[in-house]
Amino acid sequence: MILDSPASNIKQKDLIPILICEDVQASIEFYTMVLGFSVTGREDDLGKTGWASLNQGSVQIMLASPTYLPDPIKVDGYYPQALFYFYPENVEALHTTLKEQGHEVGELTVRGYGMREFQMIDPGGHVLVFGEDVGE
Numbered sequence: 462m463i464l465d466s467p468a469s470n471i472k473q474k475d476l477i478p479i480l481i482c483e484d485v486q487a488s489i490e491f492y493t494m495v496l497g498f499s500v501t502g503r504e505d506d507l508g509k510t511g512w513a514s515l516n517q518g519s520v521q522i523m524l525a526s527p528t529y530l531p532d533p534i535k536v537d538g539y540y541p542q543a544l545f546y547f548y549p550e551n552v553e554a555l556h557t558t559l560k561e562q563g564h565e566v567g568e569l570t571v572r573g574y575g576m577r578e579f580q581m582i583d584p585g586g587h588v589l590v591f592g593e594d595v596g597e
Contacts, residue, residue, distance in 0.1 A: 477514075478545060479523040482585030485511040488524045491584050495564065498522070520547065524585070544580075544588045552577055552593035571595055 482488040486505070492498040492515050501521075502514040508526035515522050522545075549555045556569045556579050567580040578592030 475521075477521045477523055478543070479525050480545070480583075480585055480587050481527055482524050482583075482587075483510070483527065484584060485513060485524045485526050487584040489513050489515070492522070492524070495559070495562065544590050546590045546592060549591050549593065552579070552591050555591055 480488070485508075489500060489503070489511075493500060496517065498515040498517045498520075500513055501516050503511065504513075505511040508528040510526040511524075512526065513524045515524065553569065556566060559566045559581065564581060569577060569579045571577050572592075575595050576592040577595050578590055580588055580590050583589055
């Protein structure tokens, strides 16, 4: 159902998640050294541990310290949580590489919805899911 309101007529151009991290610098190292992202912008003195914008191809994320937002919103007393789903070119190779590097990764599993995927936790406690369509 599409609402007929002025806001529904304005198309969204992009969505870039902001991951709140206790230690932005450690997260920058993880995303660049482990997952191959590049830093496209950073402010190391913003908030408690900084802010950064990263990308890998068309995938973009931002990392921010908890004090990046002066008054972060809570829902029912909790900060909102989310899973971040990545679509690598070869999920099996990524899984093997991360395991060989000594990172804790979940089991590579084919799900009932047709995706081969695994999960891992980044240094900020965010759940990252990497998946690939089993038909590819």
